[in-house]
Amino acid sequence: MNKISLEDFIKKGLEKSEGIRKEADIEIEGYGPITFVRPTEDNILEYLDAQANAIKMNKNEEIIGTDYKLLANASKEFIYFSCPFLQNPELHKAWGIKDPLDAPVKAFGVENLAGIAKKIKQAFGDGKKTKEKLKKLIRGNGKGEIGPLFWLGYFFECGHSLEYLWSLPKSQKELLMEYVIYKNELMNTKPQKN
Known part of the structure; x- marks a missing residue:
């Protein structure tokens, strides 16, 4: 191509x-x-x-x-x-x-x-297109991949605040986002609170 x-x-x-x-x-x-x-x-x-x-x-x-x-x-x-x-x-x-x-x-x-x-x-x-984009960000691609907003929501449900997220060094934020986007297999394990 x-x-x-x-x-x-x-x-x-x-x-x-x-x-x-x-x-x-x-x-x-x-x-x-x-x-x-x-x-x-x-x-x-x-x-x-x-x-x-x-x-x-x-x-x-x-x-x-x-x-x-x-x-x-x-x-x-x-x-x-x-x-x-x-x-x-x-x-x-x-x-x-x-x-x-x-x-x-x-x-x-x-x-x-x-x-x-x-x-x-x-x-x-x-707003159907926007809703579909949002669903995809939450649910992922429908092929077993979970969307990044799902993981971000899960991160907050486990007790982490937005201030905590923003206080992380840039490299840790990038790692968190990689985790959020690419580590679907961790869905069944709860992240540990700090």
């Missing part, structure tokens, strides 16, 4: 990014169409994570509650980073907003945030 050249790599990357919708005009009640920009993958993941954590389920997978505050905060952040109007310092000054993330609440009302965030997510795709 021939290796790809840098020029071909650049061309393929540009072709891929050209096919992605970068902005959308979304109808917002009381305003009309407003231009929103494509959320970053980080914004999408944070929003999806908050959505998942906001819904409480029992062992039978029945919904037993919803954390509306968590959902509203995730929605306002998702909307804020997708709407250039809401990021404008002149708007913040005119509306007397001290915390920029309060702009979506001031503009649309807290009761409308979840619906608007859903419209944004739908306008740029429903």
Whole structure:
């Protein structure tokens, strides 16, 4: 197999990014169409994570509650980073907003945030590709290999904190990540706490 050249790599990357919708005009009640920009993958993941954590389920997978505050905060952040109007310092000054993330609440009302965030997510795709990437990071390739996020979660469940992880020397972090990514056979043994 021939290796790809840098020029071909650049061309393929540009072709891929050209096919992605970068902005959308979304109808917002009381305003009309407003231009929103494509959320970053980080914004999408944070929003999806908050959505998942906001819904409480029992062992039978029945919904037993919803954390509306968590959902509203995730929605306002998702909307804020997708709407250039809401990021404008002149708007913040005119509306007397001290915390920029309060702009979506001031503009649309807290009761409308979840619906608007859903419209944004739908306008740029429903997040299926991002969810699949996340599943792959957690579950691995489906051929017996466990994904790195599974191991990272396991690391924390065993009592290690994020501060501990970041306090490790770079060489130990690299070794941990190698362990996380490549050492599937250790799945059945619990790592020892330090």
